[in-house]
Amino acid sequence: MGATILLAVGVAAAAEPPLPGGIPDLAGPRALGLSASIGAAAGNEGIFVNPAAIGVRQRYSVEGGVMVDRRGAETAGRLYGASVVDSLSSPVAVGVSYLRADEGLYTGNVWHGAITGPIAEGVRLGVSAKYFDVEPTGAAPAGAEGTDSVTVDAGLYWQVARLVSIGAVGYNLVSVANDAVAPMGAGAGLAIGSDQSFQLTADWRADFDRAGETTNRYAAGAEVLLGGLVPIRAGWARDETLGGRWWSAGVGLVSQGGVALDVGYRQSLDDASARTIAATLKIFLFR
Numbered sequence: 505m506g507a508t509i510l511l512a513v514g515v516a517a518a519a520e521p522p523l524p525g526g527i528p529d530l531a532g533p534r535a536l537g538l539s540a541s542i543g544a545a546a547g548n549e550g551i552f553v554n555p556a557a558i559g560v561r562q563r564y565s566v567e568g569g570v571m572v573d574r575r576g577a578e579t580a581g582r583l584y585g586a587s588v589v590d591s592l593s594s595p596v597a598v599g600v601s602y603l604r605a606d607e608g609l610y611t612g613n614v615w616h617g618a619i620t621g622p623i624a625e626g627v628r629l630g631v632s633a634k635y636f637d638v639e640p641t642g643a644a645p646a647g648a649e650g651t652d653s654v655t656v657d658a659g660l661y662w663q664v665a666r667l668v669s670i671g672a673v674g675y676n677l678v679s680v681a682n683d684a685v686a687p688m689g690a691g692a693g694l695a696i697g698s699d700q701s702f703q704l705t706a707d708w709r710a711d712f713d714r715a716g717e718t719t720n721r722y723a724a725g726a727e728v729l730l731g732g733l734v735p736i737r738a739g740w741a742r743d744e745t746l747g748g749r750w751w752s753a754g755v756g757l758v759s760q761g762g763v764a765l766d767v768g769y770r771q772s773l774d775d776a777s778a779r780t781i782a783a784t785l786k787i788f789l790f791r
Contacts, residue, residue, distance in 0.1 A: 522747035522778045524573050524580035526608045527638070527685050528676075528714070529746070532569060533768030533782040537754020538725030539739025540707035542693025543661075543671035547786070548587040551599045554671045554693070555618040556630030556661035558589050559597030562790065565589045569784030573608065576777035580643075581608030587616075592789065596621040605638060609648070610685060612638030626663040631656060634676075636685055644684070653680035669695045687713035699735075702728045711745045719744035725752070733758050737768070748774035762788050 532549025535541040541550075546557035548567045566588050573581035583603045591597030601616040613636075620630030633656050640648035659673040675689040689711045697703035707723045725739030737754035754768035764786040772778035 520747075521575050521775045522743070522772050523745070524575065524608060525746055525780065526573065526581040527583070527605060527610060527614060527636070528687055528689075528711075530583065530603070530614075531571065531768075531782060532567075533754055533756070533766040533784055534727075534735075534737065536571075536768030536770050536780060536782045537737035537739060537752050537766075538705055538723075538727060539741040539750065539752045539770070540693055540705040540723035540725045541695075542659075542673055542691050542707045542709070543669050544693065544695040544703065544705050545661075545669065545699055547788075548589045548599060548601070549784075551587060551589070551601050551616045551618045551632055554630065554659040554661060554673045554691075555599070555632035555657055556620045556628045556659035556673075557671060558599050558618060558630065559591040559595075559620040559628055560661060560663070560669075562592050563589070563788045564592045565786055565788035567784045567786045569782065571780065571782040573780045574778070579607045582606055583608075583614070585614075589618075599632075608641065609644040610638040610640055610650075612636070612650075614638070620659075620661075628661045630659045630661070632659075634686070636680065636682075638685060648684065649682065651680055651682040651685045653682070653686070654678070655680050655686050667697055671695075683713035687711050689713075699727065700729055700732075702726075705739075707741075714745055721745060727754075735766075741770075748772050748778075762790075764788070 530552040545560035550558040568586040570584040585603035587601035589599035599618040603614040615635040618632040636651045639650040655678040672692045676686040680686045691709035693707040705725045709721045721743045723741035727737040735756040739752040741750045752770040756766040758764040770780040
């Protein structure tokens with residue numbers, strides 16, 4: 505009888521859907537499709553993942569996009585907005601992003617301002633200031649409070665060799681006393697290859713606050729650029745913060761005229777109802 509009860513409890517726990525990511529787990533379609541991108545040269549979405557990586561490729565890029573988190577038929581989170589990154593004008597790259605959260609545990613406005621520059625041969629330091637102006641919704645846990653605060657991320661990007669790069673990041677280094685919006689964390693990543701041909705990536709990321717103890721995410725991914733026009737991506741992650749194992753995939757289309765479309769998708773391996781999709785439209789110039 506006791507074994508039966510334990511089995512039933514275990515099945516019920518396994519049936520619970522993974523937690524929604526929302527604001528602390530912002531990712532663009534490339535990062536979502538790869539599952540691991542902390543150590544890779546980044547486009548505009550590096551503002552959220554590793555601010556040091558946005559200056560690696562010289563370009564001026566404008567993006568508009570959306571990220572939607574679903575649990576079954578319900579929208580567990582939705583954010584949309586736009587960003588601009590200028591790593592073309594000088595060795596010091598800057599980026600600005602605005603996102604509006606209109607579904608999920610919190611709604612409101614999220615601003616990022618990032619800056620990165622070289623501090624040694626092949627090494628860049630980046631800092632991203634983040635301003636949250638959000639309020640809890642009816643889906644938030646009882647007692648949840650709004651946040652009108654500023655915090656910062658800080659990251660490093662090291663081009664170890666032509667085809668090897670390493671990244672490290674500290675997230676939400678200034679406490680805003682709201683672990684559901686801005687939990688303190690850290691991460692590191694490795695990329696082997698090039699995003700202009702074929703690349704393998706691996707990440708570790710720790711969340712110190714949301715579960716009341718440190719939880720970890722381990723991820724790996726791969727991407728290939730076909731014909732210089734079509735990037736294809738895939739990845740896998742085990743996430744102790746949101747729960748469970750996830751697979752991911754992504755695809756893009758880059759035109760000769762400097763316009764690109766990217767789509768990324770992530771699906772729980774443990775609960776078919778849990779999935780996330782992100783898409784961006786980009787306009788960019790290269791030196």
